[in-house]
Amino acid sequence: xxxxxxxxxxxxxxxxxxxxxxxxxxxxxxxxxxxxxxxxxxxxxxxxxxxxxxxxxxxxxxxxxxxxxxxxxxxxxxxxxxxxxxxxxxxxxxxxxxxxxxxxxxxxxxxxxxxxxxxxxxxxxxxxxxxxxxxxxxxxxxxxxxxxx
Amino acid sequence: xxxxxxxxxxxxxxxxxxxxxxxxxxxxxxxxxxxxxxxxxxxxxxxxxxxxxxxxxxxxxxxxxxxxxxxxxxxxxxxxxxxxxxxxxxxxxxxxxxxxxxxxxxxxxxxxxxxxxxxxxxxxxxxxxxxxxxxxxxxxxxxxxxxxxxxxxxxxxxxxxxxxxxxxxxxxxxxxxxxxxxxxxxxxxxxxxxxxxxxxxxxxxxxxxxxxxxxxxxxxxxxxxxxxxxxxxxxxxxxxxxxxxxxxxxxxxxxxxxxxxxxxxxxxxxxxxxxxxxxxxxxxxxxxxxxxxxxxxxxxxxxxxxxxxxxxxxxxxxxxxxxxxxxxxxxxxxxxxxxxxxxxxxxxxxxxxxxxxxxxxxxxxxxxxxxxxxxxxxxxxxxxxxxxxxxxxxxxxxxxxxxxxxxxxxxxxxxxxxxxxxxxxxxxxxxxxxxxxxxxxxxxxxxxxxxxxxxxxxxxxxxxxxxxxxxxxxxxxxxxxxxxxxxxxxxxxxxxxxxxxxxxxxxxxxxxxxxxxxxxxxxxxxxxxxxxxxxxxxxxxxxxxxxxxxxxxxxxxxxxxxxxxxxxxxxxxxxxxxxxxxxxxxxxxxxxxxxxxxxxxxxxxxxxxxxxxxxxxxxxxxxxxxxxxxxxxxxxxxxxxxxxxxxxxxxxxxxxxxxxxxxxxxxxxxxxxxxxxxxxxxxxxxxxxxxxxxxxxxxxxxxxxxxxxx
Ligand code: FES
Ligand code: FES
Numbered sequence: 001x002x003x004x005x006x007x008x009x010x011x012x013x014x015x016x017x018x019x020x021x022x023x024x025x026x027x028x029x030x031x032x033x034x035x036x037x038x039x040x041x042x043x044x045x046x047x048x049x050x051x052x053x054x055x056x057x058x059x060x061x062x063x064x065x066x067x068x069x070x071x072x073x074x075x076x077x078x079x080x081x082x083x084x085x086x087x088x089x090x091x092x093x094x095x096x097x098x099x100x101x102x103x104x105x106x107x108x109x110x111x112x113x114x115x116x117x118x119x120x121x122x123x124x125x126x127x128x129x130x131x132x133x134x135x136x137x138x139x140x141x142x143x144x145x146x147x148x149x
Numbered sequence: 150x151x152x153x154x155x156x157x158x159x160x161x162x163x164x165x166x167x168x169x170x171x172x173x174x175x176x177x178x179x180x181x182x183x184x185x186x187x188x189x190x191x192x193x194x195x196x197x198x199x200x201x202x203x204x205x206x207x208x209x210x211x212x213x214x215x216x217x218x219x220x221x222x223x224x225x226x227x228x229x230x231x232x233x234x235x236x237x238x239x240x241x242x243x244x245x246x247x248x249x250x251x252x253x254x255x256x257x258x259x260x261x262x263x264x265x266x267x268x269x270x271x272x273x274x275x276x277x278x279x280x281x282x283x284x285x286x287x288x289x290x291x292x293x294x295x296x297x298x299x300x301x302x303x304x305x306x307x308x309x310x311x312x313x314x315x316x317x318x319x320x321x322x323x324x325x326x327x328x329x330x331x332x333x334x335x336x337x338x339x340x341x342x343x344x345x346x347x348x349x350x351x352x353x354x355x356x357x358x359x360x361x362x363x364x365x366x367x368x369x370x371x372x373x374x375x376x377x378x379x380x381x382x383x384x385x386x387x388x389x390x391x392x393x394x395x396x397x398x399x400x401x402x403x404x405x406x407x408x409x410x411x412x413x414x415x416x417x418x419x420x421x422x423x424x425x426x427x428x429x430x431x432x433x434x435x436x437x438x439x440x441x442x443x444x445x446x447x448x449x450x451x452x453x454x455x456x457x458x459x460x461x462x463x464x465x466x467x468x469x470x471x472x473x474x475x476x477x478x479x480x481x482x483x484x485x486x487x488x489x490x491x492x493x494x495x496x497x498x499x500x501x502x503x504x505x506x507x508x509x510x511x512x513x514x515x516x517x518x519x520x521x522x523x524x525x526x527x528x529x530x531x532x533x534x535x536x537x538x539x540x541x542x543x544x545x546x547x548x549x550x551x552x553x554x555x556x557x558x559x560x561x562x563x564x565x566x567x568x569x570x571x572x573x574x575x576x577x578x579x580x581x582x583x584x585x586x587x588x589x590x591x592x593x594x595x596x597x598x599x600x601x602x603x604x605x606x607x608x609x610x611x612x613x614x615x616x617x618x619x620x621x622x623x624x625x626x627x628x629x630x631x632x633x634x635x636x637x638x639x640x641x642x643x644x645x646x647x648x649x650x651x652x653x654x655x656x657x658x659x660x661x662x663x664x665x666x667x668x669x670x671x672x673x674x675x676x677x678x679x680x681x682x683x684x685x686x687x688x689x690x691x692x693x694x695x696x697x698x699x700x701x702x703x704x705x706x707x708x709x710x711x712x713x714x715x716x717x718x719x720x721x722x723x724x725x726x727x728x729x730x731x732x733x734x735x736x737x738x739x740x741x742x743x744x745x746x747x748x749x750x751x752x753x754x755x756x757x758x759x760x761x762x763x764x765x766x767x768x769x770x771x772x773x774x775x776x777x778x779x780x781x782x783x784x785x786x787x788x789x790x791x792x793x794x795x796x797x798x799x800x801x802x803x804x805x806x807x808x809x810x811x812x813x814x815x816x817x818x819x820x821x822x823x824x825x826x827x828x829x830x831x832x833x834x835x836x837x838x839x840x841x842x843x844x845x846x847x848x849x850x851x852x853x854x855x856x857x858x859x
Contacts, residue, residue: 015432022431026388031380032373034552036503037584037794044503072373085371092363092760095768096235097370098503098552104371123802130794132503133235133553134771135764136805 001065005030006074016062021045023061024071032072032101036130043129046102047071053109055128072101075108084108087146088139095133102129107143116147210268213296213339216289217246223317223331225250225257227286230270230527231278232262233550234502234558236824237761238278240365244757245283248358249290249349251314252330259365262526262548272525274556274650276723276822279757283820291347293339300333352755352816361760366550377552378522379507379581386509387416389570389580390434392424392441393590396787397646399445408440416574417441427570427578450787451645457494461598464619464640473627476634478602481613485604487673489666492600495621495658495850496781497593497646501799504552505587508564511577516543521564522551529561536565537572555772556650556825557591588792593782594651595644597621599662609674611685616663620644622655625722625829628663630685646784652769653722653825657776657832660720661850664833668716669846678717678837679704688721690752690815694728695719697811698750702730712737713745714842718833722826725753729770729830731806733838740856744774744804744835750811751827754818762823766810769827775800777832779854798854 003010005028014023019038024030024047033056036044040058047056048070075082081089084107094100103126110117110125117125122143131139208215218226227246233239243257260266262273270282294314301319302309311323319328352359369375394401401424406417409426415437416427424441428434451459482488508521517537523529526546534541551558563580571578582590597620604613614635618626623639651657671681679699686692699705699717707715712735719728732746751766779798783790791797832850839857840846847853 018432025380026382026431029382030373031376031382034377034504035379035581039584039793039795041794042503072371076372081368081371085368088371089363089367092361092367092764094235094364094367094370095237095764096503096551096553097364097375098235098377100370101373123805126802130503130799130801132501132555132772132799134768134800136771136800136802137767137808138764140802140805 001061003061003064003069004067005069006071007068012061014061016060018061019057020047020059020061020064020069021056024056030071030073034098034101036098036102041128043102043106044099046105046129048105048109051109051112053106070105072104075104082108083146083149084111084143087142087149091138091142091145093135093138093142095135099129099131099133103131103139107139107146110143111147117143119144207266207268208338208340211342213289213293213341213343215268216286217293217339219293219330219334219339221331221336223252223256223329225252226260227257228260228267229282229286230262230267231282232273232524232526232548234273234524234554235552236278236765237364237758238273239550240362240761241279241757242282242286243365244358244360244362245287246290248355249287250294252317254357254362256317263545264526264530264547265545269527272528272559274524274559276725276825279820279822280724283757287349288345288347289343291349292341292344295344295347296339296341297330297333301328304328304333358757359755361758364761376549377504377507378509378520378549379504379552381509381520381549381579383509383511383577386577386579387427387429387570387574388431388434389425389427389567389578390438391566391580392438392443393586394422395445396447397450398787399447401443402446403444405442408442409437412437412440416570418570418573420569423569425566425570427574427576447787452785453496453783456596456645457598459645460596460620460642464642466638466640471636471638474636478613478615478634478636481634482602482604482615485612486607487605487670489601489603489669489673491662491666491669491846491848492598493658493662493665493848493850495597495599495661497596497648497784498651498776498780499588499593499782499797500555500557500591500651501588501794501797502553502555502557505582505584506558506563506591507579507581508561508567509577509579510564510568510571512568512571512575515539516545517568518545518547519561519564519568520547520549521561522554522558523548523561523564524554524556524558525560528559529564532561532565533568537568555652556654559650560592562590584794585792588782588797589789590647592647592649594657594776595621595648595655596646597655597658599658601662601666603666603670605670605674607674609671609676609681609684611670618655618659621658624654625656625659625720629688629691629721630667630682631687632685645787646782652772653828656720656722656825656829657773658850660718660829661832661836664718664720664830665836665846665848668833668837668840672840682717682719690726691719691721691728693813694726694750694752697813698728698730698748701750701809701811702746702748704730707732709842710734712842714838714840716834716837716839716841718830718837720826720829722829723822725751725821725823725826727751727826727830729834731831731834731838733835733842735839735842735857740853740858742778742839742853742857744778744806747806747808747831747834748811749808749827749830750813751823752813752815753821753823753826755816755820756812756814757820759812762812763810765823766812766827767808769824770808770831771800771805773828773831774804774835776850777835777852779851781851781854
């Protein structure tokens with residue numbers, strides 16, 4: 001199979017039913033996408049497929065052929081951090097940061113669709129991402145900051 | 150070879166749960182074989198010098214060089230056995246060193262939790278890093294600074310007084326000579342004793358410590374570059390999977406692994422109750438595991454429905470009596486004008502760190518290197534030495550910054566499992582636990598029963614305090630209030646589920662019960678719960694946080710809307726103090742409880758990094774909301790019924806109240822840890838707010854797993 005990830009073509013040896021998360025992590029060493037639950041309810045594995053946030057742990061690899069996959073490794077372009085990444089650093093959001101990749105991609109996807117989201121909108125669209133360290137208020141603040149830059 | 154899982158029977162404060170594997174030395178070397186060759190060419194992302202020289206002995210810990218090295222380029226490398234699990238200790242400790250050495254924060258690199266490189270350390274728990282490792286590094290850094298001044302004075306043949314260091318550069322104020330510390334030391338080890346009497350900077354003069362330095366290596370996390378253990382890969386590495394018993398206490402009776410063995414490239418290890426496989430891909434490893442046919446013998450286990458009566462029935466007083474008992478508590482209780490008797494049931498809860506347990510093991514002949522997410526790398530080194538009879542010095546444990554722990558990663562199971570598989574497979578093996586395994590086979594915050602009998606006078610003086618904790622632990626069991634007659638006892642029990650440390654240990658339960666009873670006594674005395682607490686307190690640091698929280702919250706003038714209520718709770722642990730005010734809204738139709746506002750005041754001595762401290766305080770409170778409101782482990786016949794995030798509810802964005810933290814900066818008190826104590830006040834504050842809103846005095850943790858029954 002051929003996959004288009006972060007604007008690069010990869011040919012992979014996987015079964016079409018293999019979950020995308022494992023192909024990214026184990027085969028392609030794109031380990032920025034994390035495993036947290038394997039059932040689509042924690043958001044740690046979030047990637048963008050054609051710009052929309054999806055949970056790669058419940059996405060079959062075959063279904064992503066011909067689509068644009070963006071992982072955390074492809075969010076910064078030409079070495080320049082995305083404004084969401086910059087805001088996350090500026091607010092100094094994270095503790096263990098294991099949730100950081102998924103939070104970043106969910107936030108990038110949100111701002112693509114809704115450039116100036118209200119607090120309620122942020123909460124609603126980030127609801128599927130768990131931060132067990134409880135940095136939620138900082139994440140909300142950073143997304144607002146990113147929206148305003 | 151036998152594998153024995155010991156369920157910890159002691160209170161978690163007395164010891165940690167341990168996995169014990171043993172094998173005899175002769176068998177081991179036979180198993181290892183003679184002709185193993187392992188090649189080490191490892192990706193640079195894993196860090197240079199992966200295996201290092203295991204015979205290279207570390208410098209004595211009374212020498213600066215054991216802790217600090219200055220490179221010729223001026224880079225300062227700090228060695229500490231503490232580890233980073235999200236408390237941002239890498240940053241705070243670097244700040245302390247940069248401050249005392251007068252170097253730029255960016256020139257400080259921390260090597261943490263590597264048994265080969267860092268001095269021995271018991272582990273990162275109990276809020277000990279700042280109060281114990283902080284002063285240690287501070288003294289080492291200050292001694293290094295004094296040594297640089299000596300070196301410069303000698304070099305320039307001048308008086309020490311003429312020399313000062315700024316930003317890593319040494320100045321001679323008499324003749325404008327300068328030299329960078331790197332050049333001055335010229336790459337030599339700092340073989341100089343640490344001067345325990347060295348003068349360190351007074352807090353008032355701090356310029357780097359005391360400021361909000363951003364998280365070290367922050368960018369590597371938001372770009373996905375940081376390699377957690379679960380992300381690491383070694384050349385030729387296999388993926389390991391372990392066959393888990395169907396229930397707690399199950400023993401393996403028969404196993405047929407021929408199906409798995411017939412799969413190409415699959416290694417199977419069966420020893421005692423341990424059955425594991427390793428294969429070049431995760432898919433193949435899962436297939437192999439699936440192909441194993443095993444039968445287990447299970448024994449009857451207490452279920453959640455009977456856990457509280459079970460614990461109560463089997464618990465024994467720790468030492469038969471309370472050494473700190475004062476007065477005559479039973480008589481005082483009988484004569485009290487106001488009396489409260491309450492029993493609290495505390496459920497097991499899971500830490501559920503977002504990164505589950507992960508370990509990678511690599512053998513090099515008879516030497517072993519294990520990368521593992523643990524709060525106790527030296528503890529895991531010992532665990533491994535107990536399993537494999539090789540000298541401890543031949544085992545290197547490395548702990549890259551890990552996806553959190555909260556007291557839940559004091560052990561190294563995944564690393565040990567990986568080492569067993571790797572030894573047989575003769576290749577490096579990685580084991581990453583699934584979420585279900587993490588919920589089921591990691592250890593839990595203990596369940597417990599707490600019984601309180603308390604009395605007070607009509608004018609609000611607590612007169613009797615009898616407090617018994619069954620199983621959940623003794624941390625925070627003492628009362629900070631002044632009571633003439635009291636008896637406080639912890640009664641350990643034999644927990645059916647594996648239990649251990651948690652953030653604040655048992656203090657989450659003990660403080661909860663105490664602060665609920667204090668609330669109810671205040672109401673019985675017709676007093677404001679804050680005024681009632683203040684009346685019974687002498688500890689000024691506790692009074693300070695209570696007042697700070699109340700002022701910020703507007704406690705005195707608060708007029709909650711209908712179906713809203715406010716509550717307060719306070720606690721202290723390990724020398725730091727917290728007070729929390731909460732407001733809740735109860736939906737009278739659905740029984741839903743929503744926490745709408747929280748103010749938390751916290752004091753832990755002199756603040757090292759205000760922004761990171763705020764993050765710890767708010768994070769603790771949010772995590773604490775889960776244990777307060779809805780987190781609980783359900784189990785039946787030795788099986789965990791809800792071992793997934795879809796069935797074990799944790800706080801999410803929509804649970805978020807408005808949270809404000811007030812930080813009291815006591816520059817006159819040495820800095821203390823902050824990862825645990827801030828969690829203590831939230832559960833009682835919410836419970837007392839629910840009581841205020843509805844008149845219902847709840848006595849369970851969690852309070853409302855399925856909403857409030859109105
Ligand atoms: S790992 Fe995919 S949502 Fe949790
Ligand atoms: S920072 Fe630890 S899970 Fe979010």
